[in-house]
Amino acid sequence: QLACPLDLGCHSVVIHDLTLEGAAWQDGVLAVSDSLQNILPASRIIWVQNKPEAADESGQPQILIPLYLNQNRKELLCALPVPTPQGVPAHLWYQRGAAMVSWAGQ
Numbered sequence: 001q002l003a004c005p006l007d008l009g010c011h012s013v014v015i016h017d018l019t020l021e022g023a024a025w026q027d028g029v030l031a032v033s034d035s036l037q038n039i040l041p042a043s044r045i046i047w048v049q050n051k052p053e054a055a056d057e058s059g060q061p062q063i064l065i066p067l068y069l070n071q072n073r074k075e076l077l078c079a080l081p082v083p084t085p086q087g088v089p090a091h092l093w094y095q096r097g098a099a100m101v102s103w104a105g106q
Contacts, residue, residue, distance in 0.1 A: 012046040015102065018067075022098040029060070029083045030093060040100070045080065063090045067100040077102060 018040045024033035025040055065082045069075040080100065084093065 011048075012044050014042050014044050016042050017104075018043055019071075019101040019104050020098070021071075021101060022096040023093060029085050030063075030065075030088075030098065031085070032088075032092075032096075037101075037104075060084075061086060061088075061090075063093055063098075065093070065098055065100055067102060069101075070103045071101050073099065073101075 020038045020040050021036060024031040024035060024038045060083045062081045062083045064079040066073075066079050067077045069077055084090070
């Protein structure tokens with residue numbers, strides 16, 4: 001039987017080397033970038049049952065970013081709420097095609 005450490009949570013997973021396309025990650029929020037792809041630091045994904053809102057509990061704005069299996073963007077794994085900087089409209093990220101890719105291979 002596997003035990004789950006309390007600080008990690010049994011309903012989460014840490015993923016390494018996710019690729020962020022159409023944006024960068026800076027100071028814990030999305031950032032505009034001229035780079036097409038940026039490798040994210042280790043990212044914890046937590047399963048929750050509540051519906052994501054336009055802002056988190058602290059008032060930090062957020063948007064849903066798609067997480068695709070690979071760069072083909074044909075297979076959507078899920079959509080993740082991701083914090084965005086104050087004052088940057090959500091449509092900017094969608095126009096830039098911001099998305100995460102779990103596997104950069106073909």
